[in-house]
Amino acid sequence: MARRFVEINxxxxxxxxxxxxxxxxxxxxxxxxxxRAELGAAPDSGATLGLIPRDWAAIRFTLWQAALSAxxxxxxxIPVARALARRRFKGRGVLITLLGVPFILPVIVAIFGLISVxxxxxxxxxxxxxxxxxxxxxxxxxxxxxxxxFFNLPLATRLILQGWLSIPAxxxxxxxxxxxxxxDIARTLERxxxxxxxxxxxxxxxxxxxxxxAVALALGGGPRATTVELAIYEAFRFDFDLGRxxxxxxxxxxxxAAAATIALRVAIPQDTxxxxxxxxxxxxxxxxxxxxxxxxxxxxxxxxxxPLSMILMNGVPGLASLPGDVWWAALRSxxxxxxxxxxxxxxxxxxxxxxxxxxSRLIEGVGYLTIAASPLVxxxxxxIVIFPFMRPSDLALPVTALVNAAMSLPFALRIIAPAxxxxxxxxxxxxxxxxxxxxxxxxxxxxxxxxxxxxxSLGLAAALSMGDLGVIAMFANPEIATLPLQxxxxxxxxxxxxxxxxxxxxxxxxxxxxWIFDRGGRADAxx
Amino acid sequence: xxxxxxxxxxxxxxxxxxxxxxxKDARIAVLGPSGAGKSTLLAAIAGFxxxxxxxxxxxxxxxxxxxxxxxxxxxxxxxNLFPHLTVTQNVGLGLRPDLKLSPDEKTRVxxxxxxxxxxxxxxxxxxxxxxxxxxxxALARVLLRDRPLLLLDEPFGALGxxxxxxxxxxxxxxxxxxxxxxxxxxxxxxxxxxxxxxVVLVAEGTAQAPVATGEIFANPPVVLRExxxx
Numbered sequence: 001m002a003r004r005f006v007e008i009n010x011x012x013x014x015x016x017x018x019x020x021x022x023x024x025x026x027x028x029x030x031x032x033x034x035x036r037a038e039l040g041a042a043p044d045s046g047a048t049l050g051l052i053p054r055d056w057a058a059i060r061f062t063l064w065q066a067a068l069s070a071x072x073x074x075x076x077x078i079p080v081a082r083a084l085a086r087r088r089f090k091g092r093g094v095l096i097t098l099l100g101v102p103f104i105l106p107v108i109v110a111i112f113g114l115i116s117v118x119x120x121x122x123x124x125x126x127x128x129x130x131x132x133x134x135x136x137x138x139x140x141x142x143x144x145x146x147x148x149x150f151f152n153l154p155l156a157t158r159l160i161l162q163g164w165l166s167i168p169a170x171x172x173x174x175x176x177x178x179x180x181x182x183x184d185i186a187r188t189l190e191r192x193x194x195x196x197x198x199x200x201x202x203x204x205x206x207x208x209x210x211x212x213x214a215v216a217l218a219l220g221g222g223p224r225a226t227t228v229e230l231a232i233y234e235a236f237r238f239d240f241d242l243g244r245x246x247x248x249x250x251x252x253x254x255x256x257a258a259a260a261t262i263a264l265r266v267a268i269p270q271d272t273x274x275x276x277x278x279x280x281x282x283x284x285x286x287x288x289x290x291x292x293x294x295x296x297x298x299x300x301x302x303x304x305x306x307p308l309s310m311i312l313m314n315g316v317p318g319l320a321s322l323p324g325d326v327w328w329a330a331l332r333s334x335x336x337x338x339x340x341x342x343x344x345x346x347x348x349x350x351x352x353x354x355x356x357x358x359x360s361r362l363i364e365g366v367g368y369l370t371i372a373a374s375p376l377v378x379x380x381x382x383x384i385v386i387f388p389f390m391r392p393s394d395l396a397l398p399v400t401a402l403v404n405a406a407m408s409l410p411f412a413l414r415i416i417a418p419a420x421x422x423x424x425x426x427x428x429x430x431x432x433x434x435x436x437x438x439x440x441x442x443x444x445x446x447x448x449x450x451x452x453x454x455x456x457s458l459g460l461a462a463a464l465s466m467g468d469l470g471v472i473a474m475f476a477n478p479e480i481a482t483l484p485l486q487x488x489x490x491x492x493x494x495x496x497x498x499x500x501x502x503x504x505x506x507x508x509x510x511x512x513x514x515w516i517f518d519r520g521g522r523a524d525a526x527x
Numbered sequence: 528x529x530x531x532x533x534x535x536x537x538x539x540x541x542x543x544x545x546x547x548x549x550x551k552d553a554r555i556a557v558l559g560p561s562g563a564g565k566s567t568l569l570a571a572i573a574g575f576x577x578x579x580x581x582x583x584x585x586x587x588x589x590x591x592x593x594x595x596x597x598x599x600x601x602x603x604x605x606x607n608l609f610p611h612l613t614v615t616q617n618v619g620l621g622l623r624p625d626l627k628l629s630p631d632e633k634t635r636v637x638x639x640x641x642x643x644x645x646x647x648x649x650x651x652x653x654x655x656x657x658x659x660x661x662x663x664x665a666l667a668r669v670l671l672r673d674r675p676l677l678l679l680d681e682p683f684g685a686l687g688x689x690x691x692x693x694x695x696x697x698x699x700x701x702x703x704x705x706x707x708x709x710x711x712x713x714x715x716x717x718x719x720x721x722x723x724x725x726v727v728l729v730a731e732g733t734a735q736a737p738v739a740t741g742e743i744f745a746n747p748p749v750v751l752r753e754x755x756x757x
Contacts, residue, residue: 435594
């Protein structure tokens, strides 16, 4: 590969600066938290390793629910992915697109939808009561796991479907010409693929559920369903025990880092989002198989569509009569989302450029640090830093935007870095030869060539930030709320009609922001 | 005068050494088997390929490290045009890398396009051009860059024989007008015969000093004979 001499300085400076921000946000906040935990270490009665029994329960629950959520998501995803891989039907494309929606769906909105299906007054309970049974409750550990499966079953399905479609069509033809039945195909083709894909899919979901906060906040709580993230929040908000929050933050980081380290050793499947639009022709179809596939697909579709439609049905009528503070919250959320999207790009572009210039996986790897970090840990650290100087609630919105940007950074890097490497491979020498450096290179080459990737990254970052209910819950005071927090407050106050309308608004705004940016990246992108 | 002074390029187990000078106004064909290092030699001269040893001199002075600062225009095998920029913009880059062209500079771009036979095509994007037209755009930019050294890394390899002959003729004309020195990598000995007066043979880890074209084909060394196949 040609080594470039130009522009090393600017790329290095900006890249190092962006990496510095990431390291400060992750390791820096961790250090602050650790120092604080040390200072605040008061000898508690009945404490082990400085943690009280309540904290150990939170750790156990966090690991247990993450494992179960990942297990159920993956197990249920296998038949769905298999059905999608071998069936062509009307609406297949729509369903696959729909499987991508939970990723940018605000957690609190999804919870609202799940409550209207699985809650005490939800569809399922009403059906049960009509038949003379007891209604079910969604609150507790099973609700937490249900919500996690709702979010991650689609992800698992997409990852496993990708595995299925990566088996060359010729293999299935060969199998057919050799007279293999379904069981032979499963043994020779499908199970080896699953053995490769499933550990990675399981780990990704485990990692996601490990830092679950909003779900546990809304559906969990109490001694039996509190995650470590929720415990950090409670130690902070209710006990104002910074030392304990700090200790829990260390535990959270250790768990995340351990899981991420294991994940590094396992081949992690990637949701490339492309090439899922075809099905493999098979010759081993039996009526029983077909029935199974119909059931799997219907189950997945209902599980996804029902909560979403309930949100729309309940919420749309109340949109017009939403109270003013909800609209203000929406405005605040939009500005946080836009700021966060801009920050994400301001971090991702220099890091990607630096990594591509140096051909360094390590530089890119530092950008992924925030995968192991948790928003609440970063939040705790920032709170400790800000607290002596000013009221943290005054900085609630900028801090939220910054932390959201840090959390979106790994996704943006994953999208932008490979594309930038490609652009540099193709046009780097030409650009160097013509002296296109610095801002000129950004303006004339990177921005136009990476439009799609930048648009997609901005859309993701904006949508993720729009729906985020994490740090803001920690920092906000009663007057300042973002839309997700406002929605949570409405739900807590049982103002269900307003909550439903706010949920529709939040859902609409998140999807709209994503759509606008993604669309903007694609529009007349003539290559 | 371009001088390769005891230069050596190390790429793992591949090495290429060169130690010779090329007089100003020369038109050199760089010939040799594929994988011998013809493109690597050009990349080193252009500043894209770091050297393990020696240096490249122009008029007796060491070349600056940045490719853009060297007295060189280079046309690559492909990716010579940015697909998202218009023909005018692609050519304009030869005058100003930031594309902030003055009216006078815009006129010069138009003149350059007219010179290579692309009058009125300025607003097109590369995707709307044929292979021959793309090569012409690249040459129009070379014209505006107006550097004393022109490096061509097989830019017409994908064109048909007639079109290629046409492009070579155009290159020869432009060289006559600008007085630039040419180094052209080619697979085809015919290219060398058509517009080059000297040949640099790259084979077995060495780029040899230039030899007059007529002479080398009349009495080809073994490697060249094997390469020519008969």
